[in-house]
Amino acid sequence: MRISKLFSKTLREVPTEAETVSHQLLLRAGMISQVAAGVYSYLPLGWRVFRKIENIIRDEMDKAGGQELRMPALQPLELWQESGRDLAFGKGLFTLSDRRDRKLALGPTHEEVITQMVSHNVQSYRDLPQLLYHIQTKFRDEPRPRGGLMRVREFTMKDLYSFDTDEAGLDQSYNKMVQAYHNIYTRCGLPTLVVEADSGAIGGKDSHEFMVIAESGEDEIIYCSSCQYTANVVKAQSIKEKLPEEMPLPLEEVNTPDITTIEGLSNFLKVPQNHTLKVVFYVADGEFVIAVIRGDIEINEVKLKNILNCYELRMATETEVIEAGIVAGSASPVGISGFKVVADDSITSGTNLVAGANKPDTHLRNVNYPRDFKADIMADIALARAGERCPRCGSQLSAAHGIEVGHVFKLGTFLSEKLGAFFTNDEGISHPIVMGCYGIGLGRLLAAVIEQNHDDKGIIWPLTVAPYHIHLCSLYGEGSKVSEVAEKLYSELEAEGLEVLFDDRKESPGVKFNDADLLGIPIRVTVSPRTLKSNSVEIKWRSRKESELVPLEGIVTRLKELITD
């Protein structure tokens, strides 16, 4: 490809809307173009990278025994109502009506479609296991698209679904996929971490995410460097410090003027924060819920949501709290009734705690569980934090940010049961098929590759996903011998099937080199009067600092070797 003919242009200045590195570089290199919030076009160079990633994924899926098929983006809404997941996805589901006013959804994922299809095609244990996948556009009405390709509303996902007769089979399929995913990321030049994850709207039991560690990542990972425990914060656990037991004392009211925060309370009464109780008010699918936790710990809303088994969980608004007759700032579960109380198990340790008195400017000393209040649900709803101790080995936990580039789920049988995907086993008994699902967002993966492979000048593509392998630069070309040599080299390389981007423009060396650095093609080959003096060209890897002069003779085979090594 000649740059002089290339549709996209590079940008000198960083577009103001771009914050993350990959977004800036994709825009500057002319790889993508925004159409609406969270909706992008891929321009020729970006699309080439996309297709390379797609092919790597396809290759690994096929190697793992996957069969590629293709399901539609447009799906009947009924299917979602049948599985009940229209509620789980909520507003994230794009819906529309056809001319007969039949309701349709743009698929945010494809479990329903494939499960229904499998229910028609699989009757016997002899038909299992199956690994089916496709690479298709997904639509999700994200509350907030962001970071360029990081989080968009229309995106391409590779999703594979496994169908097995039992848990052991599922485990096998699951492990195959985990291995295939590792291969994919490695081939894309991305080191990833497998972390324990929450399954969210997808549902199911075990679930792991593949994370690329990056400052710009949206996710927080809690990990233990001594025992390899790694989990998404929303899932992570930590050991809660046990507090010494004392003799329970009688309840005592204290006046606490204008004290409404745990910190203020702790300072005012000279009581450590871990000797206080914190209450937070939520609305879970319309029901008012009180969450109680030790004052020094934060509530993990994902854990809370899972315990409550609800579709929508949000903090209660100020008016809802007032309408519930609660004194915010001095609230506690002591002496309050009519609400569901969920308590973190941290409150079972420690005695004589300080909690609100449910009266303005008043708190209670010597609150003891379960003497003074009861919880409807007692569970772990705490947010784990770096510095706390590992639930597995007791060492100190650390935290890092990550980009979620893949997610795998052991779904089990809840969907096959709902959608009627059963098989007959060798004893003639009908069983629900055991399912798993495995997704990779291609655009996000592409962005993550850039986040991991760039410098202040631009992108540094790994050879495997680079839009082209060779960036051929001719300096001061027009009408000279340089042009003759470069043109000849270009056609020879193309004839050999090498992927070459040829900068044949009438631009100064500075412009060409800067563009080459920005575009990040792995090998730069420069032809100029200077190199021709010694009958050679200059070869420079984008990833390295130094360059070398290489004789023109045999240059094509030399380059071919560089690329295949």
Place this chain on the structure above:
RNA sequence: CGGGGUGUGGCGCAGAUGGCUAGCGCGCAGCGUUUGGGACGCUGAGGUCGGAGGUUCAAGUCCUCUCACCCCGACCA
């Protein structure tokens, strides 16, 4: 959805107290001079100032409404 911010040629921006032909840099086109890390000169093209309504002799500038986009939070590949 809550909070913050921005909309002015393709890109980045400037346009106090309203004032006459809306500027600058980059990019783009033509000509000339340059030539290994974003060269220089001259000439030129390109703008419904996000949109609608209003105030005024006069609106990019003031008022009302609205739309879009970005960033921070609650969600996900």
